[in-house]
Amino acid sequence: MSSVNRFIQFNNETINAKRMIQLEQLARALGRSPYLTLTVRKLMEFRPKEGAVSISHFWNHRDPEIEQKGQLSDLYLLTSGFWRHFDLAAWDTYKKKVSHLPIREFALQLAISAEEFRLSNLIRQERPGTDSAFVIREEVYTTFHEQQLMVNFSKxxxxxxxxxxxxxALRKGSPTSILIEEYPSYFNRVLAKWQFVFDSKSTAESCQICLDILYLLEEEMMKDLTHIFISLHENLKEVPVYEEKNKRRIDQQDSDDLAPSESIEEMFRTWHRESEKQQGPHLEFELTKGNKGKTNNGRVEEGDESNDIDSEGSGTSSANKKSKQTAKMNGKSEKKQTKQSGERFGDEHQNVTFEEKKINQKANHNLKNTISIIRAEQKPYVKAFTKEMRKRMDQKQESKRTRLSKGRLTPNLTSLLTEQRPKPFYKKNNPSLPMDAVFGLLIDSSASMIDKMEETKKAVLLFHDVLRDLSIRHDIVSYYEDAYEASDQEQPNSFLFCHQVEDGLKDHSEAIFSLEAHDDNRDGLAIRWMAERLLKRSEKHKFILLFSDGEPSAYGYAANGIIDTAEAVIEAEKKGIHLLHLFLSAEQPVEEQLQLFHMMFGAKTATAKNVDEFTTQTLRLLRRMLYLVVK
Incomplete structure (x- = not known):
């Protein structure tokens, strides 16, 4: 669904998808955790429920070098520092000791600040290449705190x-240079104890230094922090909420007697194992024996395995409940052949169910006549294009090569007598072969396509006719998500075939002209789904052509749709599948839209500036793809 033309320009910020993918891969490598995901939030955070770490938005809108180095410093601290060198047991003890203080939030953030200093030095020693990132981090944050110091003191x-x-004081190296006479005297007394952070070797030591400072401040400060500088500690004790049958186990996890995880890494891995256990249709069951007691007018009969079955019932998990309810329409039960996405199509589509079926063709008496008129208009384009492709294929076949020093002996051997250096050999031409390629055309059928669908159908028909003329097998698939049925438990998607690879060179023009706009679109899911289909084919060259008119948008997918689509593109290319994207627009695209699609598809994107260009751009993309086959 197109959503790049937002009204509030300052809120119209897009994520650098390629950059986020690189950082996420680095996070997984440093943390040695292939399940780890990366997000951007206001401040650095650990998010165990999501299996994610979050870098800070603080670095956005700065010079590119500062932004890059700053994000890296966040990542280093999260995955090389706090990940395995932060002692959760010592932290829990510290939290209990400061829980009654009026300046509790100050106490917690101060201890994390001390740990950040200790761990940044530890990382620098272990990985000297990280030093430049931490230098920039300390310069920027020191400037920030110098400004905050004056503003907050005046208020x-x-x-x-x-x-x-x-x-x-920790970063300046000479803290006396920042002292001002107007500051309270206890600032200096606190500073004398704070300097022991330079010698801290563990989380427990850092926490003890902070406790000494808090005892000193017990009668000096009664008002807690007004601002939040650090939020790293906020989600470290999240408790999973599973089914009611697990409530006793959860209560045990909450109890103070339970030994906490030693490190954040161990805690995340425990979360990951638990979340894996909770996946799947655990509550599905079938009742096939009458071994339970019956009731008759309030009287209970003892159960017996020999009892006959009066009725059969089946329970379902909540993920399948809705789809089964919607299968009953007009008093008839219609069984849908739905499939579960699971893990194979990416983390963003864990709860997606999808249906693969042929599109319902419209019953329109004038449709054949309409198609004939459009084909007559497009015939010169199709004829010229196929002629060009065949010519290039013929040029690839070299003519018979004679007068060679090796090869097959020519029947005419007179050159042996007439020439001083005879070359009586030749080589035969290679036999002409059909194009060894397969195509998958994906058509975004979200609601925003409604004003462009008619021109899109013409472009798809052109695609279909050209590939049929060149005897190239192809899929033509419309994809969308049902926005009205989507929920946290299930997001139903549909893939509608207008033409299948297995159909060979059959004409499915009427199916193409039955395309309609629906609700939402999951581009990352569609790309992975099509890539899976094409990988089963034996053709050497595999192509995906995606027609879309905006950024991906679906239930719970808006935030990460851009990154997920960019990841899907990279995954497809790694598998040897060439992907091109055509951005369909009824008006001149703005610079922001072009940047967005370059971010997701790189240089593999083209733009139709108006509806009249759909056909021209489709031919241009086809030419670009087929040149890879015949070059």
């Missing part, structure tokens, strides 16, 4: 001022 926010004061 009387003493906890916030002290926090910035102590942050600067």
């Amino acid at each position: 009387g926010f003493m906890s916030d001022s002290l926090f910035s004061f102590l942050y600067i």
